Amino acid sequence: MREHYADRIVALSARLVTPFIQLFALYVIFHGHYSPGGGFQGGAMLAASFLLIRLSIGTDAAQLQFQRSWGTPGGSIGTLVFLGVGVVVLFFGANYLDYAGLPLGLPEPELRNLGILFVELGVAVAVTATLTAIYDDLVGEKPELHHAGLEEQATKTEEADQMAASPGEEPEARDGAVGA
Amino acid sequence: MKPIKPIVLTALVVFAALIVYGIGHLPDRASPDAPPNTEESAVGTPNAAAYYIENAYTDADTPNMVTVTLADYRGFDTLGETTVIFAAGLACALILRSRRRE
Numbered sequence: 001m002r003e004h005y006a007d008r009i010v011a012l013s014a015r016l017v018t019p020f021i022q023l024f025a026l027y028v029i030f031h032g033h034y035s036p037g038g039g040f041q042g043g044a045m046l047a048a049s050f051l052l053i054r055l056s057i058g059t060d061a062a063q064l065q066f067q068r069s070w071g072t073p074g075g076s077i078g079t080l081v082f083l084g085v086g087v088v089v090l091f092f093g094a095n096y097l098d099y100a101g102l103p104l105g106l107p108e109p110e111l112r113n114l115g116i117l118f119v120e121l122g123v124a125v126a127v128t129a130t131l132t133a134i135y136d137d138l139v140g141e142k143p144e145l146h147h148a149g150l151e152e153q154a155t156k157t158e159e160a161d162q163m164a165a166s167p168g169e170e171p172e173a174r175d176g177a178v179g180a
Numbered sequence: 181m182k183p184i185k186p187i188v189l190t191a192l193v194v195f196a197a198l199i200v201y202g203i204g205h206l207p208d209r210a211s212p213d214a215p216p217n218t219e220e221s222a223v224g225t226p227n228a229a230a231y232y233i234e235n236a237y238t239d240a241d242t243p244n245m246v247t248v249t250l251a252d253y254r255g256f257d258t259l260g261e262t263t264v265i266f267a268a269g270l271a272c273a274l275i276l277r278s279r280r281r282e
């Protein structure tokens with residue numbers, strides 16, 4: 001993966017800044033009850049931190065942090081959390097999205113406080129995953145031609161090595177390579 | 181560039197005059213007598229904004245009344261926004277991913 005580092009300074013500073021962006025994003029999400037912020041803004045900042053890593057060291061290396069295949073499921077999970085809070089409340093005798101019906105045994109204002117938190121978390125997950133997924137879709141998957149080219153090269157050099165090792169038994173060697 | 185027809189020009193001038201006339205009669209944004217800032221509307225029904233401002237903290241135990249309005253009083257609207265964002269991501273996935281496979 002070393003060839004993905006366009007520039008070491010860029011990669012290092014992106015890696016240095018990313019944890020702080022993520023920490024501030026979590027602060028924006030969880031402090032939305034007391035200050036400007038909430039799920040949308042915090043989720044966008046979290047997605048920005050993922051995209052910073054993707055831009056600086058390449059999408060392949062960034063898979064360790066947030067995988068390409070998590071985008072669409074993450075968006076679904078976030079939206080389903082929001083919908084689920086509304087539906088759960090229905091089963092305990094309250095209106096749709098009326099958080100006072102949450103079965104947690106707390107006074108009503110605190111239930112609403114918690115309900116807002118759950119909903120904001122769902123929004124944050126959905127926004128983070130969806131924004132990252134849109135970037136991944138625009139960039140596209142790893143070009144398979146590049147991969148195929150590499151494999152072709154590898155087999156060619158292998159054959160060349162075998163030919164150099166035993167010039168007289170070329171067909172058998174090739175059969176053996178295919179079999180293996 | 182084509183010359184503007186006289187009838188179009190007249191209509192534009194009339195609309196501009198109407199808009200300028202209307203702007204002059206709007207209340208001040210911060211005026212306590214502006215309809216959104218009063219407790220009762222012109223017809224005598226209670227206004228939602230005044231209720232939110234007065235009861236947001238006691239209803240949801242949350243000091244930020246914007247958050248309470250967005251996520252609790254208007255939770256359905258926020259659910260729609262989240263769905264829109266998710267749908268946008270889904271549309272990107274469907275369009276861009278299928279094109280690359282061809």
